[in-house]
Amino acid sequence: MKVYEGERGLSGAVVTVDGEPLPPKSEVKVFSKMGFEWTYVGPGPRQLALALLSDHLGDDAKALALSEPFMTAVVAHLDNAWRMDGAEIDAALAAL
Amino acid sequence: MPITVRDLKPGIKPPPRQRNIASLVGGFVIAFGCFVLWLLVASQIVGGRPSAAIIAAGAAFAIAVGVWIRLADL
Amino acid sequence: MMTARQEAFRTAYRAQIAALYDGIVHVALIFLIGGAALWYCVQNIHAPTWLELLVIPIVVIFANVFEWFLHAQVMHRPRPGFMGIYKRHTLAHHQFFTEHEPFHDTTKDYRIVFFPPYAEIAFLVMASAMAYGVSLVWSTNAALILVASAAGMYMNYEFFHWCCHVRDDRIIKHIPFVNTIRRHHIAHHDTAIMMSRNMNLTYPFADWLFGTSDVQRGLLGTLLNGYETRFVRKDLPKVRSSADVTRPAVPAE
Ligand SMILES: [Zn+2]
Ligand SMILES: [Zn+2]
Numbered sequence: 257m258k259v260y261e262g263e264r265g266l267s268g269a270v271v272t273v274d275g276e277p278l279p280p281k282s283e284v285k286v287f288s289k290m291g292f293e294w295t296y297v298g299p300g301p302r303q304l305a306l307a308l309l310s311d312h313l314g315d316d317a318k319a320l321a322l323s324e325p326f327m328t329a330v331v332a333h334l335d336n337a338w339r340m341d342g343a344e345i346d347a348a349l350a351a352l
Numbered sequence: 353m354p355i356t357v358r359d360l361k362p363g364i365k366p367p368p369r370q371r372n373i374a375s376l377v378g379g380f381v382i383a384f385g386c387f388v389l390w391l392l393v394a395s396q397i398v399g400g401r402p403s404a405a406i407i408a409a410g411a412a413f414a415i416a417v418g419v420w421i422r423l424a425d426l
Numbered sequence: 427m428m429t430a431r432q433e434a435f436r437t438a439y440r441a442q443i444a445a446l447y448d449g450i451v452h453v454a455l456i457f458l459i460g461g462a463a464l465w466y467c468v469q470n471i472h473a474p475t476w477l478e479l480l481v482i483p484i485v486v487i488f489a490n491v492f493e494w495f496l497h498a499q500v501m502h503r504p505r506p507g508f509m510g511i512y513k514r515h516t517l518a519h520h521q522f523f524t525e526h527e528p529f530h531d532t533t534k535d536y537r538i539v540f541f542p543p544y545a546e547i548a549f550l551v552m553a554s555a556m557a558y559g560v561s562l563v564w565s566t567n568a569a570l571i572l573v574a575s576a577a578g579m580y581m582n583y584e585f586f587h588w589c590c591h592v593r594d595d596r597i598i599k600h601i602p603f604v605n606t607i608r609r610h611h612i613a614h615h616d617t618a619i620m621m622s623r624n625m626n627l628t629y630p631f632a633d634w635l636f637g638t639s640d641v642q643r644g645l646l647g648t649l650l651n652g653y654e655t656r657f658v659r660k661d662l663p664k665v666r667s668s669a670d671v672t673r674p675a676v677p678a679e
Binding site: 261266269288289293295298300332334340 | 435438439442502503504505506509513517518520521617618620663664666667668670
């Protein structure tokens, strides 16, 4: 199962999947040109929601459709440093 | 300048320190600001146009502050 | 209590501070620049009218809303052209100081407590540009009062923010407004609300006005709340999926 991690540091707000940079999925939709962010509702968190769901579900259209509620319910509450696995994303999606 | 806990695993050397562009621009900005303020305060104290020596001292002070901002990488 | 992550960040951040940096020089510059601007303006104000003196409260309120706006929309949001400010604040200041450990240790740490002094020059230039306009349409007195008030508010801001991050509160916990902003700002360092609440750094007026304070009180109660936690909202969010685990206990030998 894949592990997603994010952390704010001097090099930026970095997000990885299994230790590799998470692709922002800007070819699906550009919400933010300034990269990922979290713990609020806005363009950076929206991009992160899309990128996480797209990587996890492997379905860009479904990810795009679910990105707004997923951002509000999950991404808007992530800590400075956070860690989620696929099961946690599934559980969060089921609770939407 | 990666500073995350993941990057701080033992064995990984911290990257070499790099000066920020902000302290370069800021150095010029503060030198200009300090020089203008010096002139204003000096003209207020002497009640007119300050002497060349006072102006030169102000320029030296302003440059010193600007250089320090850069060296201290503020 | 500091988490391992915060401790690691502090170590790494301190290692990046240039050897020639000096916290006392940094603070001295801020108050010398602000003090010089304030003194020069005051020296040149002559017999101001009541209407001209009204510029002071107007600047105080305007600066309060400006500080709130800048903190919420620039310091806490990645925006093109302003990334340096966001990085310094959200990605550094808020990683160095948390609501669990919001205090600095040495004057070297002033590097991350105070704004760089050129920010003050930029602020004074903005105020002077506005003052120039005021001098054209109104009076030199009003213009000078505007810049003097702006310089005063800037130093007020830096002093109050230091009061939030200094460990020893034996005196400041008794000073009205200072005790309020100290609790208000330390609460802001909680990740769960740092992107959305408690954006004022002097007097939580704009936070009260726009409903972004973590306390639910009237204006006077909000401004003079002190350390009181009875009025903190019950519906504040909590963080989830935290990887910021507390420092593991030292294993027994
Ligand atoms: Zn702070
Ligand atoms: Zn903040």
